[in-house]
Amino acid sequence: MSCRSTARGLASPVVCALFVGLLAPLFSSAQPVVVRVVSRMLHGGAAFDVPLPQGGAGGIECRAVAGGLSIVVSFDRAVSAGSAAVSGGTATVGAVTFNATDMTIPLTGVTNAQGISLALSNVADTQGGVLPAAGIAFRVLEGDVNGSGSVTVSDVNLVKLRFGGAVDGGSFHADLTRDNAIGTADLNLVKARINTAVGAGPAPNTPPTISNIGDQSTAAGAPTTAIAFTVGDGESDPGALFVSATSSDGALVPAKNITLGGSGANRTITLTPGVDSNSQPLTGTATIAVSVSDGIMVTNDTFLLTVGAPQKVYVATLRPEDSGTVTAGSGSALLMVDPAETQATLRFNYSNLTTNKVAEHIHGPADPGQIAGILFDIDAATPQDDGSYLWTFQQTGNTSVQDIRDALHAGRLYINIHTAKYPDGEIRGHFNVASGSTNFSPPPPPPPLPGGQPTDQDAARFLTQATFGAAPDDTTDASQAKHTIAAVKQMGFDAWLNDQFNTPTTSMKSIIEARIQQSTPLYPLDASNITDVWWFLALRSPDQLRQRVATALSEIFVVSKVEDVISGQPLGLASYHDTLANGAFGNFRQLLRDVTLHPIMGQYLNMRGNKKPTSPLFTAPNENYAREVLQLFSIGLNQMHPDGTLKLDATGLPIPTYDQNTIQNFAHVFTGWDTDPTVYTYSFWDTTLVPPGLNAGGKSSYVRAMTVRANNHSNNTKTLLNGFVITGKASYTAATATAELDQALDNIFNHPNVGPFICRRLIQRLVTSNPTPGYIYRVSEVFRDNGQGVRGDMKAVVRAILTDYEARTTDLLGNEGYGRLKEPLIRAAQVIRAFHPVSNGTTAQYWRLASTDTEFLQTVYRSPTVFNFFEPDYVISLNLNNPRNNQAYIEALGTPEMQIINENTAINIANFMKKGLIDGSGFSSSSDVRLTLTNEQNLGTPATPDALVDYLNRMLMANEMPATMQTTLRAYYASTTDKVRRARGLIYLIASSPQFAVQK
Secondary structure (H helix, E strand, O other), rough: OOOOOOOOOOEEEOHHHOOOOOOOOHHHOOOOOOEEEEEEEEEEEEEEEEEEEOOOOOOOEEEOEEEEEOEEEEOOOOOEEEEEEEEEOOOOEEEEEEEEEEEEEEEEEOOOOOOEEEEEHHHHHHHOEEEEEEEEEEOOOOOOOOOOOEHHHHHHHHHOOOOOOOOOOOOOHHHHOOOOOOOOHHHHHHHHOOOOOOOOOOOOOOOEEEEEOOOOEEEEOOOOOEEEEEEEEOOOOOOOOOHEEEEEOOOOHHHEEEEEEOOOOOOEEOOOOOOOOOEEEOEEEEEEEEEEEEOOEEEEEEEEEEEEOOEEEEEEEEEEOOOOOOOOEEEEEEEEEOOOOEEEEEEEEEOOOOOOEEEEEEOOOOOOOOOOOEEEHHHOOOOOOOEEEEOOOOOOOOOOHHHHHHHOOOOOOOOHHHHHHHHOOOOOOOOOOEEEEEOOOOOOOOOOOOOOOHHHHHHHHHHHOOOOOOOOOOOOOOHHHHHHHHHHHHHOOOHHHHHHHHOOOOOOOHHHHHHOOOOOOOOOOOOOOHHHHHHHHHHHOHHHHHHHHHHHHOOOOOOOOOOOHHOHHHHHHHHHHHHHHHHOEEHHHHHHHHHHEEEHHHHHOOOOOOOOOOOOOOOOOOHHHHHHHHHHHOOHHHHHHHHOOOOOOOOOOOOOOOOOHHHHHHHHHHHOOOOOOOEEEEEEEEOOOOOEEEEEEEEOOOOOOEEEEEHOOOOOOEEEEHOOOOOOOOOOHHHHHHHHHHHHHHHHHOOOOHHHHHHHHHHHHHHOOOOOOOHHHHHHHHHHOOOOOOOOOOHHHHHHHHHHHHOOOOOOOOOOOOOOOOOOHHHHHHHHHOOOEEEEEOOOOOOOOOOOHHHHHOOOOOOOOOOOOOOOOOOOEEEEEEEOOOOEEEEEOOOOOHOOOOHHHHHHHHHHHHHHHHOOOOOOOOOEEEEOOHHHHHHHHHHHOOHHHHHOOOOOOOOOOHHHHHHHHHHHHOOOOOOHHHHHHHHHHOOOOOOHHOOO
C-alpha cells in the first residue's frame, strides 16, 4: 500500500485509497497542527505581521500596544471553532474569529515589557478533528526595533535610518506608532523606552538569504522572462520576507517596469526595458539590485541586465481583400525591421489564387478596409539570394519615413496581391508586431484570488462571460433560475460550473423538428429556422454555458449559410450546431473529428466529394479543408511557445508550422469522404395533403456524419506535421482509410500549438480580447494535461478560462486593453435576458428574431467568410498622448469585434435597442420578442432614482457604472414622472452606451 506524505513529511494512512472507509473515524479524530504564529497590526490601510516563532530565536512585538493587537495562529488545515485565554502576563482576550486556516485572537489591555502566554482550547477543524489544548507564547517590548530583547541606541539608529521613508514590508518595525509614517513620534517612543528589557533576550537575529541571480539579457522593448530566485531566513517564514529591487539606470529599466512575483521562498523578477522621450526603445546595461529584508536586516544580490537591439518582427495574414472578393486564396508575410527602423526585410508566400498574379505591393497608411497608395513596389524590387526583399524606407509622395514608422507601429501598413480577376487586390493582410523569443520560460503564477462567496459584481461579471447574460433574480422561468446573480452568489463558481457541465444539451435540431410538425401556425423549414432557434437557445436554454461555448466554437470552426447549399439544409446546419454544443464539454480530439466529418463542414470547405488524383487528368485534391483545419482550426501559421508567443529561430524569425507541401499531403488524407448514402428522414406539416397533415417524406443527406468511399481515397504516402509519415497503400478499405484519417487528426491534435491557439481564441470570445501570455499559458497547460493525464479536456479548459485570475480579479478592470467589446449578438442577448423576455406569438411561442445582417453585420451562421465575422488578430490604432513628456504616439490595440463596428452598425444597433426598449413593439420585424418591465417600472415609482439606477447598474454593468454616467441617468430619471418612460428610457440609455458595449 502506498501513502502520500503530508505537508509535515509524515506518512498519513487517511490518504491510502484502499482504506478510506475503514479509516474514516481515525481521519475525523486527527488534530489540527499549529504551523505559524504572528502579531498583526494595521499601519494605515495595510496589515503587517511580526513572526512569533514558538521555539528557538524569535520575534518580539515592538510596536505600541495601547490600541491592542491581534495574534493570528495558522494551522495546517481549515479551523472553525475554539477558544483562547491568557495563562501568563497581562492582556484581555476579545472575540476569537476563524477564517480558513487562521484563528485570530484580539488582545487589549496589553502592558509593555512582558511575556504573554495564551492557552488554546478545543480548536476544531472542518474535518472533525479537535486540538484539546495548546500553548502560545510571545513577548512585548515597545521600541525594540531589532528584536534583541532590550531597547538601546541601536534601535534609535534604525528608526533614524528609515526616517521619512515609506512604510513597507522592509521598514514597518520602525513605524512604532502605526500612523503609516516613520517620523518624530516613532523616534520619541524609542528614546522613551531606552534601557527597558524583557526577560532573557532571544538569540541574535540572523540576516535573510537570497540565491545568486546570474546576469541577464533581453531585446529592447521586450520584457525578460520571469527570473527565478529563492529567499529564506532563520527566524521568519519566507512568506513574511520583504523583497524589493532597484535599477542603476532608471531610464533603461524604470522602477515601474520592475515586477516582483512569486510567494514564500520562491520569488521571481521580470524586467521591461524603458523607452526614450520619443517612445523609442532604449538599449544599454543596468545593474539590478534585489534586496530581501526580514524587517530588521537586509541582504542584497546584484546582476547585470544587458538590453540589446530590439527584434522587430511584424506579421501579416493574407485573406480576401474585402467581402466582395470570392477566393480561397490565403498567405502570410513578415517584415524584419532593423533597430533604427530605416529598412526592413520582407518575406511572404501565398497560394490558391483565382487567377494569375499581376502585381504585389505594400500600401499605407490605412486602417483595415481602407485603401492607400503604394509605399513599396515589390514587383520593381530585386529579390535577395534567399528569396526575401530589402525595403529601404524613403519618402513616397506625402508619406514621410516617420509616417511609415508610425503606420507600422499602428498596424496601418498592408501587403496585397493583385490578380487578373481582381486587379484591385485579391488578398491582403495588415502587418502587426509579433512578440516572440528563441527560448521559453514559464510565466510566473498570478497573485491569489480572495476567498469567500462571490459578490454582486463577481457574479454579474461571471454570468456575462459564461452565459448570454444574467437572468433577473425574480425570474419565474424555471429554466433560468440558476442563471441569476443571486443564484451564482449562493452556489459559488465551482458548483455553478459543475451544474452546467451536467445539464444536458438543448438540441437545436430537435427544436426545429418539433416546430415544423406543428400545424398552427405553419412553420416552414428554411434557413431562418437556424436564426430563430439560436435566439431561443440564447434567451431560454438551461444549458447556457454549453450554448455560449458552442457559439464561440461556431466562430472558430466557421461554416456559413451564405453558401446556398448550406442555406438549404437547416436540419443539417442545426445538427452541426449540436455537434459543437455536444463537443463543448468533451475532448477536443473528438470535436476535431466530428467537425471534420460533418457534411456541412464538408460542403463548406470542399472536403465532401474530394477524390484522389486519377487518370487521365490526375487533378490534385481540393486543399481548402486541409489549409483551414491547420491555419484556422488548430495550430495557426507559426510555431508558438506554450504561452501563445511566437517561437523564433536563431535569426529572430518566426518558424512556420507547415508549408504548402504539408497542405497538399493533408489534402490527400481528406479524400474519399462524402455524405452518408442512408439519408435522414424527417416529418413535417404538409398543407398539400388532403386533409393537411404530417408528411414523413422529408429527407436530408447533411445530418449524419460523412462516410468514406475507399476507392476514392488517395493511395499516396502522406508526410504531415513534424515529418510524420503515413505510408500509402495500393488499395483501401473503409477501415484503413478511416485509420489514416485518425492518424492525421492525431498528428494535428498532438501538435504543441493546439493548446495555446485554441485557448487564446476561447479566452477572446468569453473573457478578454488581449489575454496576457500568462493567462494563455495557464489555460493551455490545462489543455495539455487536465491534471489526470488527459489532453484536450474541454470541460477542464472552460473551467480554467472562467476561474483564472485574469477572469475573476477586479484589479485589472482599469487596465488599458483588458476586457472585450461585446459582439452585437451577445450585447443584444444580454439586454433581452435581463428583463423578463416573453414571446408574443399568439398561438405558439417561437421566440423569433429576424436576421441581423443589416443591424449588426452579424447573424449567427452567416459569416461572410471562413475567417468569421471578425478576425482574432484585428487591431485598431489609437492616437494617444504620453503625459510624462506630452508627446503624441500611436498604439495598436487588439479588438476583434471592432471589425464590424462602423458608423452604420453603431447607429443600427442603437435603433435595434430603441425598437425593443423604447417603442416596446419587439426587437425586429417579427415583433415576437418583447420585455416585461413590471419590476423595473415599480422601481421607478419612488421619489429617489437610486433604486432603479442601482438595480440597472447591477444587472447590466456589474456595478461598474462610472459616477458621471450615474449622474446623467439620475438627471434623466428626474426629467419625467412617467414610470414606464423612466424604466424604458434608462435601460435604453445604458444599452446603447459605449460603457455597456465593453465587457470587463
